[in-house]
Amino acid sequence: MKVSREQMAENRHRILDAASRLFRDKGFDAVSVAEVMKAAGLTHGGFYGHFSSKDDLIAQTLAHVLAADSGGGGDLRAYVGSYLSPRHRDNAAGGCPTAGLAAAIRHQAPAARSAMTEGLRSQIDRIGKALPGLDAADGRRAAIGSFAAMVGAVILARAIDDPAFSDEVLEQTRAWVDAGINQVSAS
Amino acid sequence: MKVSREQMAENRHRILDAASRLFRDKGFDAVSVAEVMKAAGLTHGGFYGHFSSKDDLIAQTLAHVLAADSGGGGDLRAYVGSYLSPRHRDNAAGGCPTAGLAAAIRHQAPAARSAMTEGLRSQIDRIGKALPGLDAADGRRAAIGSFAAMVGAVILARAIDDPAFSDEVLEQTRAWVDAGINQVSAS
DNA sequence: CGCTAAATATGATGGGCATCATGTAAATGT
DNA sequence: ACATTTACATGATGCCCATCATATTTAGCG
Numbered sequence: 001m002k003v004s005r006e007q008m009a010e011n012r013h014r015i016l017d018a019a020s021r022l023f024r025d026k027g028f029d030a031v032s033v034a035e036v037m038k039a040a041g042l043t044h045g046g047f048y049g050h051f052s053s054k055d056d057l058i059a060q061t062l063a064h065v066l067a068a069d070s071g072g073g074g075d076l077r078a079y080v081g082s083y084l085s086p087r088h089r090d091n092a093a094g095g096c097p098t099a100g101l102a103a104a105i106r107h108q109a110p111a112a113r114s115a116m117t118e119g120l121r122s123q124i125d126r127i128g129k130a131l132p133g134l135d136a137a138d139g140r141r142a143a144i145g146s147f148a149a150m151v152g153a154v155i156l157a158r159a160i161d162d163p164a165f166s167d168e169v170l171e172q173t174r175a176w177v178d179a180g181i182n183q184v185s186a187s
Numbered sequence: 188m189k190v191s192r193e194q195m196a197e198n199r200h201r202i203l204d205a206a207s208r209l210f211r212d213k214g215f216d217a218v219s220v221a222e223v224m225k226a227a228g229l230t231h232g233g234f235y236g237h238f239s240s241k242d243d244l245i246a247q248t249l250a251h252v253l254a255a256d257s258g259g260g261g262d263l264r265a266y267v268g269s270y271l272s273p274r275h276r277d278n279a280a281g282g283c284p285t286a287g288l289a290a291a292i293r294h295q296a297p298a299a300r301s302a303m304t305e306g307l308r309s310q311i312d313r314i315g316k317a318l319p320g321l322d323a324a325d326g327r328r329a330a331i332g333s334f335a336a337m338v339g340a341v342i343l344a345r346a347i348d349d350p351a352f353s354d355e356v357l358e359q360t361r362a363w364v365d366a367g368i369n370q371v372s373a374s
Numbered sequence: 375c376g377c378t379a380a381a382t383a384t385g386a387t388g389g390g391c392a393t394c395a396t397g398t399a400a401a402t403g404t
Numbered sequence: 405a406c407a408t409t410t411a412c413a414t415g416a417t418g419c420c421c422a423t424c425a426t427a428t429t430t431a432g433c434g
Contacts, residue, residue: 001399002411011411027294029216032391046412047393054392092293098343103290105346106279107214113348120347144340144356145363149332152339156285159292160307161300169331176332180367188429189381198381219421233382234423241422 012050014040019057020065024100025093028058028108059111065097066119076130077178083150084174086167089157098123099154123147133185142184146177199237201227206244207252211287212280215245215295246298252284253306263317264365270337271361273354276344285310286341310334320372329371333364 003011018039022031033054034044051057082088083096092100098120105116128136128143153173160166190198205226209218220241221231238244269275270283279287285307292303315323315330340360347353 001413002401002409004401007401008411027216027291029214030294033393034391043413044392045414049411102346103342104214107217110348113346116346117348117352120343121352141359141363144359145336145367148339148343148356148360148363149336150339151343152335152337153331155290155342156307156335156338159289159300159303161297161304165304165308169335172328172331173335176328176335176367179370180332180363183366183370188383189379189431190429191431194431195381220423221421230383231422232384236381 011040011042011046015042015047015050015057016061016064019061020097021093023058023061024065024095024097028101028104033057055109055112058108059115062097062101062112062115062119066115066122069097069119069123070126074130076127076132076181079130080146080150080174080177080181084153084170084177086170089154089166089170092158096151096154099151099158102151103155131181131185138184142181146181149173149177198227198229198233202229202234202237202244203248203251206248207284208280210245210248211252211282211284215288215291220244242296242299245295246302249284249288249299249302249306253302253309256284256306256310257313261317263314263319263368266317267333267337267361267364271340271357271364273357276341276353276357279345283338283341286338286345289338290342318368318372325371329368333368336360336364 019036128139131139157166315326318326344353
């Protein structure tokens with residue numbers, strides 16, 4: 001059954017949203033095409049009308065979610081605090097796509113790697129601009145170092161099977177990043 | 188054909204070494220049991236004489252590689268520099284198992300998560316002890332923050348599909364971590 | 375020196391999944 | 405209104421892989 005052009009666009013959007021959440025939650029390999037379509041309220045049959053392959057879905061999903069991911073627009077300290085929170089750690093499906101997917105990108109097709117690279121570029125640029133009162137070189141270093149620490153800490157916290165230790169990794173990293181930003185901005 | 192007891196122990200060791208390298212290189216899902224056995228110079232048949240399942244292999248491989256992973260014993264600055272080097276980024280198969288596998292642990296069985304948790308504990312303890320002249324609380328914060336940044340930077344650098352940007356992430360993170368350690372140790 | 379148990383090899387088995395083939399019905403343009 | 409195109413549904417197909425069954429060889433013990 002054919003659907004209206006706008007219905008089709010909405011379906012495509014729903015597929016990308018569903019894929020985005022499922023991939024972040026379970027990883028690329030653990031999510032089947034049929035599962036994505038079902039989560040979008042469709043069956044697996046129409047999939048290849050929207051995407052040429054699962055790899056294509058992965059690449060387009062990354063472009064979709066990284067474009068939407070705006071974090072860091074406002075107060076940097078608040079952003080760091082919410083990023084390094086138990087809430088974010090426990091919400092991979094709705095959380096930062098970099099924290100959830102960056103490590104898996106290595107094993108994906110070139111288009112996916114390229115989408116992730118552009119997403120990282122803009123994310124780091126945004127953080128650099130949100131850093132107060134730094135010259136450009138210091139700001140960039142702080143943006144990259146802080147973001148690496150944030151991503152690493154969330155990945156480690158999600159891997160750790162001991163709530164107290166996991167919380168500690170988040171909290172100590174938050175303190176460390178805060179201190180680092182303060183030091184550099186005071187120089 | 189039965190083999191000697193020591194031959195069997197050596198075979199087991201070879202399986203774990205092969206699995207360790209393959210998992211770090213390609214990820215848990217992309218490596219088949221048969222592939223591991225072949226890399227160890229055996230066929231897939233004997234696998235279940237050594238391990239009860241692929242999950243069991245994963246857990247035992249983690250325990251094996253994390254126990255062997257001693258990095259950070261000597262000079263901390265040199266360790267950070269080699270960790271955040273293009274060489275390490277390009278050598279996932281032989282590199283830090285945390286950088287290669289931590290993000291995938293979330294999707295593994297409890298035994299694997301537990302092995303990773305213990306490995307992270309000892310790794311962070313080792314870094315904390317290698318930090319010169321800090322009181323315990325500052326040293327622990329620096330150890331966690333630095334390690335998170337190192338792991339995050341290597342993961343990001345491996346995801347990025349642009350050599351210059353990838354190098355930049357490594358180098359800026361190295362400078363950021365160095366500065367952070369200096370600041371704290373001067374306090 | 376033979377007997378037995380164990381380690382590995384060869385060869386199924388069954389399920390899951392990406393992808394393809396075909397049917398169907400409704401949207402769109404004329 | 406009608407023809408045609410097209411978006412989606414249902415239902416294969418074939419591959420890969422974890423796991424199991426069985427055969428074979430030989431270590432280890434008496």
